Amino acid sequence: MRSLSLMGIHRQTWYRGNMTTLVKLTRDCFGAGVIAADPALALKNALADCPEALQVKGKLHVIAAGKAAMAMMEQALELCQPDSAMAVTNYENLRELDNCIVLGSSHPTPDIQGVKAAQAIIAKISAAEADDTVLLLLSGGASALLPAPVPEISFDSKIKVNDILVGSGLPIGKMNVVRKSLSQLKGGGFARLAAPANLYAFILSDVPDDNLADVASGPTVAAPDCMFEAVDILNGAGLWDKLPADVQNYLSSPEKRAVAPSHNILIAGNTVSVEAMAKPVPSDFNTVFSDAPMTGDVNDAAREIVDAMLNAPTDQKTVFLWGGETTVQLNGKGMGGRNQELALRVAHLMKGQMADRDWAFLSGGTDGIDGPTDAAGAVVNGTTLTQISEAGFDVDAELAQNNSYPVLERIDALIKIGATGTNVADLQVAIVG
Template identity: 35%
Template sequence: MSATFTDPNGFLRQLFDTAVAAADPMKVVANHLPERPEGRLLVVGAGKASARMAEAVEAAYGPCDGFVITRYGYARPCQQIEIVEAAHPVPDQAGVDATLQLLERVKDLEPQDTVIALISGGGSSLLCAPVAGLTLEDKQAVNAALLASGAPISEMNAVRTQLSGVKGGGLAAACAPARVISLIISDVPGDDPAEIASGPTVASQSTPQKALDILNRWSVDVPDAVMTHLKTAGSGMTPQRRQYVNGEVHIIAAPSQSLQAAAEIARAAQSEVQLLGDALEGEARDLGAAQAQAALDIRAKMTAGDAPVLLLSGGECTVTRRGQGVGGPNAEFALSALQTLEGAEGIYAIACDTDGVDGAAEVAGACIGPETLAALPNGLAVARAALADNDAHTYFEKAAAQVVTGPTLTNVNDFRAFLILPPKA
């Protein structure tokens, strides 16, 4: 067996780092830029990767007029594009103020002008412009309730779109009649541009009734003003927002590309790779247990001399908040897997968010192995209690199993891998 596998946790971390690097805006933005347009060029954007994307635009074009909103701690030095930071995953007043400034920048554009819109995950909270009758506090309450509900990201964004003046094509409509070129880094299963950051430059198929159905299905408690708006909003979209001309959309990085980059490293190390999919969704603890059981089944059939097996997957897990702990979907996935594995020999796993933030914590996720349960006294019992309290980050912090990257400046959703080693001869 390759010496690479003498450090399984280090190998898994290498795969994660490779996946993140494959989606670095400095590597992917320039390939999708046209020749610098003649006439007025304005760069706008929102998302956790948007500041790095703006940096990449100026690396290709030189100084540009522009305004971009990113998460606190995710700003990058740009030559001329103004970078403003705001809160994620729950919006704050800084996000509201920044969104108003962005909309002011795109006023009075002409047909000969060009707007390059840099969109990535996180833009749903960073672009915050409540529709008439709603307040920032209303939006904050809705976001917090949706995040705790277990609803998939596509349904969260369908609700957010109906409460916003800028989502669901609202930004593109505000830019009309200028040409709008959207460069998008995908963090959603299926890479639908209408769902990424709630589609500020892409017309939405969401309706007020769909939003109401989602809130009812997931038992999401929202302020009265939100329910009143949805029940009286009519179609929810003007013809201008439903469609606009002079626009083009490009997905420049996606989870599938990052998984393939990691798979290439694993195959080069003589590992068998099984790609489980780049768009897996569901309750984090359920998916973690299921994939851990699949790893156990594979290990049970292996003999000495077999090639290691790597299970790779992406997508976006969700967490239905039951307790009061500190966790996130990747850490909860890993904690559930840890319990299912019960210290089984030869099986290691990593589950991290490629943006470096799992839930609301400044932690990417966790990396586990046979030794992880043994790191704490009564490790299995403590793990079960932590999972019941949605307290995965606290557990892995105590077990020294957290993966902490800091801002990665990109965002192509979750990265999950199980490394299964054969028995020793």
């Protein structure tokens, strides 16, 4: 059984660059938050609290999907002996498991292997009978890992819609509504296909408010009106005319979808990890937890973070902790991710501020992967802009191209921890000394 203790993170990778005390503390906090998202321990505790899930009359089928699928499936196989077991995860987390079919798929951009994996799962659960039990071990990322477009639209069209959504700046909840409307599995589709079998879904949440309907687009949570809602969202965001013709045709005749029963159990999420980030904070620091998740446009998020830092008490060192998932409006063709861009924007807004106080800010993804890069995120402080300037970069120009990765890599500000095997969205830490 693999331990999540620092997720295999090596110290020489975790602490790199010219480390100040505050920068080191931000990384300690982030590490504590990642460790708190241990999927194996969370599942073990949840199954102990729900023994009826393993009291099976017929056959037991275990399906794991998402970035934490391997750890969750490994734990399940230690606790039960299913008649069938299948796990689907991203290539970075892929490894062999005894007595389990393991399939790899792409994240964040779906690929044809993901289509094949989704078809395999659909075939398995569709054959389940009334006395059978299906356990779904679900974690973030499964939405992209299991592309199963409705028969009326092509896989290429589904990919194009996903690209449109990712670059639109829409909140993740609205993007997921559109995804549900075009999928056989999302929006309660998994539950419909598994019926009449008994279905238990153990869910590791990667969404800011732990709304189970949004985790992996809610394969076991009914969304009967998602087609109607998707049409309103796409029209409201001015995206309808950008859609492929087959998608427009399909959504032009929306209809209600059937609802199937399921037992949905939340086992861990973003809130737990945010609370865990406070553990490494020294006792002489004031710790402030955000009242709301960090969501919405990355520009607005950066301003909110800077405002909190600028209004920190002058007589006490303060740590601000957030969790959530921001969005980026893609205007350029640069390389980066939402956490890297958020960190760079915070550094840019802090220009000329707090010259008399030390500060540091970190934003990172608990899955270890920020956008199409090998970094989880980045950490910045009061010296960041000087280092960037000395390296020959113009911050305004790079941000206009969404090109945060090369800039932050040059000054050794990226957090590179590798794929963690879990995912409970993003974590942010700001410290004012």
